[in-house]
Amino acid sequence: ATERKALFLFFGGTGDLAYRKLYPSLFNLYQKGNLRSHFAVIGTSRQAMDDDKFRAAVRKSLADSGNRADSKEVSDFSSHFYYQAHDVTNTAHYSVLKEAAEKLDKKYKLEGNRIFYLSMAPQFFGTIAQDLKSQGLMSTNKDAFNRLVIEKPFGRDYDSAKQLNDALSKSFDEEQIFRIDHYLGKEMIQNIEALRFGNTLVESLWNNRYIDNIQVTLSEKLGVEERASYYDNSGALRDMVQNHIMQIVSLLAMEQPVAFTDTDIRAEKVKALRSLRVYNVADAATNFVRGQYGSINDQPDYRHEDNVPEDSTTETFVAGKLLFDNYRWSGTPFYVRTGKMLADKFTRVDVVFKRPLVDIFAFPQSQNTPLAANVLTIFVEPHAGFSLQLNAKTNDAGFSTEPIKLDYLVDAEKSKETPEPYERLLHDVLKGDGTNFSSWPEVSYAWKFVDQIRRVWDLQEPQFPNYTPHSMGPAAAEELIQRDHREWIYRL
């Protein structure tokens, strides 16, 4: 592994995400040798704490993540961690941070490379970015890098996203900004490109002549849990569709990039999103449906969860149909759905091919059932793999056909070696590879699409609750696809 030199500054360094994902991921990179002796971490948040206490919390976070490294390795790693109390809204505090950064840069010979990771409420992103620049925290060494990593959500509509982006752009160039979408760090999402562009068999059929429709499902089993106050202001459309689903869909829909580089891939994703049809009011109302979960047994409905207002109209489920107006996809819809409190926790993509134009097995005397559609399923999680449904002859004396499946599942041992999304994404940031992050044009097209749907929904009072927990959402999600004489491949 190549060792990368950098100083990490984590804003929100005592938060849930930092302890649960970011520090364990850094440790994995350390164990693999991507980080060795030339790195240091400054954790910041408002509370007072000394380095020792912070290091102990970091070590605990590694243990909690299940890493059973020996204690020497863990303590060597945690010795690179430093804590600085810092209120991000107080400009004067940044000079203290600057001194600490310069000291560590010298001590660990970091050559001025800096990664600023904002793991806190987005309302602070603009201020932080501005002060990082105005207070001289960004390295001025011309061979060094300054990179800004930001968590979701990126705005709550196009206007607020644009405002946020304008604020960030005053300090950082687009190539320096890494917008996290952790779905892009998932093994099987990255595999979409390998599957498509590495296989003639797949890519030659990957268009509206052979594909009838594509279905993307991000299903969650749990309800809103502790995130209610955030979630109730967001809802499934903003929380899942605008970012994760749009990213997955653009990888499925894009043209072949000239080369496998971040610039080329982004260019194709942006082109795909530009041809996504932005609905007018009437079409948004027919092509998107929403839901909110009801109660079951002694489990409360969404409106009676802690921190949710009793008249909340926030959707916990959304399903919709996306149409691309381009040569490859015209006439082939993409159906998407996501929600909380559904039957199971999984993410999958089902690519449904057209049936043969002529079914020669359906001659008059034949008892044969009509040929099934070929379906290519990409299992993203919890199990990673592919499945291809084909028609084959039944193994008997007569002649009838039946659907069979070619399955490839990544085995459990191998899955354990798969890097966590955050590990992969942090490694990408260290390398300066923006492939698996959302660029501003992608984010802005996604918001413009989503805003139209929100606009329509905000005009109508929904009939909530409208779906039973542990189902696959409201009846409207079934009607949405049945209206087109199709059905969801994954069904109960």
Ligand code: NAD
């Ligand atoms: P959190 O509330 O656990 O942590 C927030 C951190 O910010 C804490 O360290 C807190 O002390 C600090 N902070 C708050 N106000 C401050 C101020 N004025 N000055 C300095 N520090 C301040 O949040 P989290 O769950 O870790 O989430 C962080 C970010 O990551 C958010 O943008 C969130 O949307 C995103 N995110 C979180 C998760 C997750 O699983 N937790 C998943 C995806 C995205």
